[in-house]
Amino acid sequence: MFFNVKDIEQFQSQKQFIDTAIVPLLSLEFADDRSRQSSSAAEFLMSLTAFIEQQFKGRLLVTPPFSYTPALKDAIRPEAIKDELQSAGFKHIFFMTCDHHWTTIEGERDVIWMPAIPLESMDKAVKQRILEDQLKQVIPTFTSAWTSV
Amino acid sequence: MSNNRVTRRQFLTYTITGVGGFMAAGMLMPMVRFAIDPVLQTKAEGDFVLTGQRVDELTEAPVKVDFSYEQVDAWYKSEVTDAAWVYKNGDEIVALSPVCKHLGCTVNWAGDSAYPDQFYCACHGGRYEKTGVNVPNTPPTGPLDQYEVSEKDGYLMLGKKFANSFA
Structure with a gap:
């Protein structure tokens, strides 16, 4: 599910089935030497989360990305977002990011860091295969959370 | 005169x-x-999408066939990648949509090792027979949709979805 009216209406009527939220944390950098890499990482992260949504549409909600520039980085508090999603009824909340910043924070166990793979130079079939491979990396994280309850 | x-x-x-x-x-x-x-009005041939799957390589075992087409939402054009589970049933080619009838997840053939010849939805444990008919007492409420199939130069073409014909 995405955060749009149609999906949210379905979410509200099927709350017992949709218990997982995926929150992309997206770093935007506009400096000349960083913007290309930053946009490539953004493209990868959005493609991957959209692909995860397609595979697990009926069980999880992919929220719009929480985007931040280096100056705003400290204003994003994953634990606060997590609390609000939990009070909305989500049992499992995962943050997905390509930004190393989040892996350095103590106690952030719900952040899944993925290496940004530059998709822009690939043709469609390769891109699809890369995304499938990356999906396989994250599936165990989801299934272990789902089976632990 | x-x-x-x-x-x-x-x-x-x-x-x-x-x-x-x-x-x-x-x-x-x-x-x-x-x-x-x-x-x-001429019926657009474009209703069928060409896939990269050779028809003579299809077997009784379902394989996932990816295909993509362009979708236009108002001003926003996007390339949509979709998939189908395709296998041969005798001489007939069966193409099933992988979209679970429960809440729209993607199902996988033999996704659960306990049921090696059923389609399995990892989200809520929904299961379908090889024909796409849902297994009773699992969450799905209906059978998987089918795609119209056609062939061009030995390659598989997929058309519109229609309600499962085995149900």
Whole structure:
């Protein structure tokens, strides 16, 4: 599910089935030497989360990305977002990011860091295969959370 | 001879009838054309999407066939990648949509090792027979949709979705 009216209406009527939220944390950098890499990482992260949504549409909600520039980085508090999603009824909340910043924070166990793979130079079939491979990396994280309850 | 001569009156009548006829036709033709337009509309071949799957490589075991097409949402064009589970049932090619009828997840063939010849939805444990018919007492409420299939130069083409014909 995405955060749009149609999906949210379905979410509200099927709350017992949709218990997982995926929150992309997206770093935007506009400096000349960083913007290309930053946009490539953004493209990868959005493609991957959209692909995860397609595979697990009926069980999880992919929220719009929480985007931040280096100056705003400290204003994003994953634990606060997590609390609000939990009070909305989500049992499992995962943050997905390509930004190393989040892996350095103590106690952030719900952040899944993925290496940004530059998709822009690939043709469609390769891109699809890369995304499938990356999906396989994250599936165990989801299934272990789902089976632990 | 003289009684076959065209009088001025006759000449004018013929001319005016002729010219009037053309003018009337000129007005009526487009109207008729508009009225019967839906009938003349050519059925777009584009309803079928060519995949990269060779038909003679298909077997009884379902394989995932990816295909993509362009989708236009108002001003936003996007390339949509979709997939189908395709296998041979005797001589007939069966293409099933992988979209679970419960809440729209993607199902996988033999996704659960306990049921190696069923489609399995990892989200809530929904299961389907090979024909796409849902296994009772699992969450899905209906069978998987089927795709129309066609062949072009040995490659598989997929068309519109329709309700499962095995159910």
